[in-house]
Amino acid sequence: xxxxEEQLVFLYYGEGEGRGHLEQCPECRVRFxxxxxxxxxxxxxxxxxxxxxxxxxxxRIQPSLAPQGRWWRFWVAPPRWVTAAAMACLLxxxxxxxxxxxxxxxxxAPIAYSSDTANRVLAMAVGQHLDRSQLMLTELxxxxxxxxxxxxxxxxxxxxxxxxxxxxxxEGQAAVAALLDDLERVLxxxxxxxxxxxxxxxxxxxxxxxxxxxxxxxxxATVTTTTKVGEEKL
Amino acid sequence: MQSKGQMQDSDAAxxxxxxxxxxxxxxxxxxxxxxxVFRLAFRITxxxxxxxxxxxxxxxxxxxxxxxxxxxxxFGTWLYxxxxxxxxxxxxxxxxxxxxxxxxxxxxxTDPAPDRLVYAGQLQERLDAVMAELSPQERxxxxxxxxxGQSIEEIGAVLGLGVSATKNxxxxxxxxxxxxxEPVVSAVRCI
Numbered sequence: 001x002x003x004x005e006e007q008l009v010f011l012y013y014g015e016g017e018g019r020g021h022l023e024q025c026p027e028c029r030v031r032f033x034x035x036x037x038x039x040x041x042x043x044x045x046x047x048x049x050x051x052x053x054x055x056x057x058x059x060r061i062q063p064s065l066a067p068q069g070r071w072w073r074f075w076v077a078p079p080r081w082v083t084a085a086a087m088a089c090l091l092x093x094x095x096x097x098x099x100x101x102x103x104x105x106x107x108x109a110p111i112a113y114s115s116d117t118a119n120r121v122l123a124m125a126v127g128q129h130l131d132r133s134q135l136m137l138t139e140l141x142x143x144x145x146x147x148x149x150x151x152x153x154x155x156x157x158x159x160x161x162x163x164x165x166x167x168x169x170x171e172g173q174a175a176v177a178a179l180l181d182d183l184e185r186v187l188x189x190x191x192x193x194x195x196x197x198x199x200x201x202x203x204x205x206x207x208x209x210x211x212x213x214x215x216x217x218x219x220x221a222t223v224t225t226t227t228k229v230g231e232e233k234l
Numbered sequence: 235m236q237s238k239g240q241m242q243d244s245d246a247a248x249x250x251x252x253x254x255x256x257x258x259x260x261x262x263x264x265x266x267x268x269x270x271v272f273r274l275a276f277r278i279t280x281x282x283x284x285x286x287x288x289x290x291x292x293x294x295x296x297x298x299x300x301x302x303x304x305x306x307x308x309f310g311t312w313l314y315x316x317x318x319x320x321x322x323x324x325x326x327x328x329x330x331x332x333x334x335x336x337x338x339x340x341x342x343x344t345d346p347a348p349d350r351l352v353y354a355g356q357l358q359e360r361l362d363a364v365m366a367e368l369s370p371q372e373r374x375x376x377x378x379x380x381x382x383g384q385s386i387e388e389i390g391a392v393l394g395l396g397v398s399a400t401k402n403x404x405x406x407x408x409x410x411x412x413x414x415x416e417p418v419v420s421a422v423r424c425i
Contacts, residue, residue, distance in 0.1 A: 005405075005409070006405050009404070009405055010401065010405075013379060013380075013404075034416070035408075035412065038411065038412050038415050038416050038419050039408070041357060041361070041415060041419050042380060042381075042411060042415070044276070044277045044280070044361075044365070044381060046272060046273040046277060046285070047276070047282055049269055049272060053268060053269060053272075054264060054268050054269075057268045057289065057290070057293075058261050058264050058265070060290055061264060061290055061293050061294060061297075062257075062261070064294055065294070067255065067257065068253055068254075068255060068257075068300065068301070207327065
């Protein structure tokens with residue numbers, strides 16, 4: 001009886017039995033040599049990296065490294081009471097500023113902000129929000145058994161996302177609102193998926209996030225260019 | 235005088251320093267394994283930009299999961315496993331996205347004219363086409379066995395398969411490669 005194809009393949013890789021048979025059977029030896037020739041021709045050479053590859057790679061990786069440990073979660077998704085306290089401080093501050101800047105206080109009129117300034121502030125806030133979302137997705141991808149904790153982070157991010165989306169809609173920034181709408185669906189899926197999201201789905205979501213981020217970058221570049229052109233015209 | 239081995243920190247020592255909060259220590263691991271992970275990632279994905287994505291993600295995942303690394307096994311082996319896993323996920327995800335665009339010109343090359351086979355470049359071209367036709371699981375299994383020399387057990391751990399299913403994936407990949415390459419190899423041999 002001759003050796004099977006599978007036996008020949010694993011003999012080639014130095015596994016399995018049949019070496020003795022191979023030495024005695026010319027027919028199997030011919031088949032084995034043909035297999036050897038074919039497999040010996042299979043090599044996949046990767047393109048060479050440049051001399052500074054390691055430094056470039058580190059420059060790409062380093063900004064995404066959080067300190068070891070989990071205290072940074074506090075920054076990514078602060079507890080609700082912290083968010084509420086911050087909102088309360090903002091409201092009190094806004095009220096005090098409004099009272100102090102009343103026209104009848106005979107103070108100089110507050111400087112009117114241009115819509116470009118508002119757009120930039122919103123773009124910055126949305127950019128930070130996207131960074132936090134990206135960080136959460138990366139953490140979720142790596143968390144395994146801790147996915148329930150990430151689900152609560154997603155809920156918090158979802159709330160912020162709704163606020164940013166509504167603000168963008170109010171400011172007439174349809175493109176940003178559309179991007180945030182995309183993200184909202186992503187976050188909603190994570191927040192409402194009790195068993196956690198599959199790794200395949202997560203990769204799709206992260207891919208979607210990358211697309212959203214690159215759209216925002218492209219949009220930011222357009223806004224900057226438009227502003228510069230506008231300034232030149234002035 | 236110190237030997238090179240003494241001058242260089244061991245992987246385990248660098249991991250310990252990183253876990254102790256010295257983030258820059260991790261850079262040494264990136265410098266030590268960056269190129270090798272890129273080569274592995276390229277062989278699995280067959281695509282330069284995907285390979286770069288895999289390298290970056292593998293190091294990020296390794297950093298996040300560093301507390302789970304057990305220094306009993308080599309850090310490199312552990313890192314390659316993370317990279318292979320992510321590369322496999324990426325291939326699967328790409329496959330789902332690209333299923334509609336399955337390269338007809340690659341299929342058209344199944345029976346190339348014998349006169350074209352004299353060119354060595356044809357072999358590479360054919361190899362690329364056949365590799366692209368392997369399923370993500372077959373491709374990963376084959377690359378890890380044939381090009382990276384990993385054991386069946388190590389490959390099984392990456393694929394989440396038992397020994398028999400892992401062997402089956404490798405065997406299927408080899409069969410497809412043989413079908414695709416044997417005519418070319420024989421023709422080149424006759425020249």
